Amino acid sequence: MPESITVNGIAVDAADWPSPQLAAVHELLRQRAQALQLLAEGADAQATTEAIEQLLAREVGVPEPTPAECRRWYDAHLPRYRNGELVHARHILFQVTPGTPVPAVRAQAERTLKELMAQPELFEQRARSQSNCPSGAQGGQLGQLQRGATVPEFEQALFNGVQLGVLPGLVNTRYGFHIVAVDQRVPGEQLPFEAVRERVAAELRNAAERRALGQYVRVLAGQAELDGVALDAAASPLVQ
Missing domain, CATH: 3.10.50.40 (Chitinase A; domain 3)
Known part of the structure; x- marks a missing residue:
């Protein structure tokens, strides 16, 4: 496994991350935040994290689950909802x-x-x-x-x-x-569905967010020059 990769000509040390994919995703998001002037050049780690969160809130839309979707999810995952x-x-x-x-x-x-x-x-x-x-x-x-x-x-x-x-x-x-x-x-x-309705909705919302984030990263990766790493649907979670 390579310890360094390149994202749009910028070298990234993958040794600081659990996987090269996570390192590349973080760098893609950092560069996108800079391109939209959400992040200053040379910003520290905390500012970078905040800028990436702002970027994702702006550019990644997450649909709200419908009551019918929530009910179907509950019926298919009953063991998750036990007291x-x-x-x-x-x-x-x-x-x-x-x-x-x-x-x-x-x-x-x-x-x-x-x-x-x-x-x-x-x-x-x-x-x-x-x-x-x-x-x-x-x-x-x-x-x-x-x-x-x-x-x-x-x-x-x-x-x-x-x-x-x-x-x-x-x-x-x-x-x-x-x-x-x-x-x-x-x-x-x-637990009955009525008792966990909000919890089910939150879980579906989180799942939709992960899918939307994965799609967003794939779009960024398709427009980028990557060396030493391949990004696909397995590049989640996106932010450490």
Whole structure:
């Protein structure tokens, strides 16, 4: 995997990002914000983030879901809308921060996952010695978790399945790479549509936003000169 890429002649160090695609997307959006005079040359990271948010609010339209769409989504995803659904879980975090050599961190996480799939009894020991999360001091224990208590990528890994034990793949979030073990699942009770109507609408709105952002980035990428990276629908999430 290349550690640097070029976007419209501007070199980008992909080593500071979880993937080259994310690095390229961020640079595309930064350049677009500058072209629209939303961002000054040489602006710092905070100003860049704010300008990109302003850019997306201006140029990416997100349709409001209809009541019928909300109802269809609810009926097709009933397990998402349960009261009292809990997961007892542990994790080991291999943190990714600006300047972190991402390929090396991923490789270490993959080695540890392979070891724990073969010897799950070592999970607590590895969490204490390797995890970058404060929970490492408790062997990676996260306790009881409900939907909405963690970032979406982590929640999906916890709740969209029935498996117990060490999950077979790394979970990639904005914080880094996680090894996750699910110790217990409590199914809870089904909530009626009326009780979760607003939540369903918000989830559909977020999904529509992700699709619109992906399309917007593909348009920008089609107009750009890219070297060392290819952008497609997999280039989400868009903003770190």
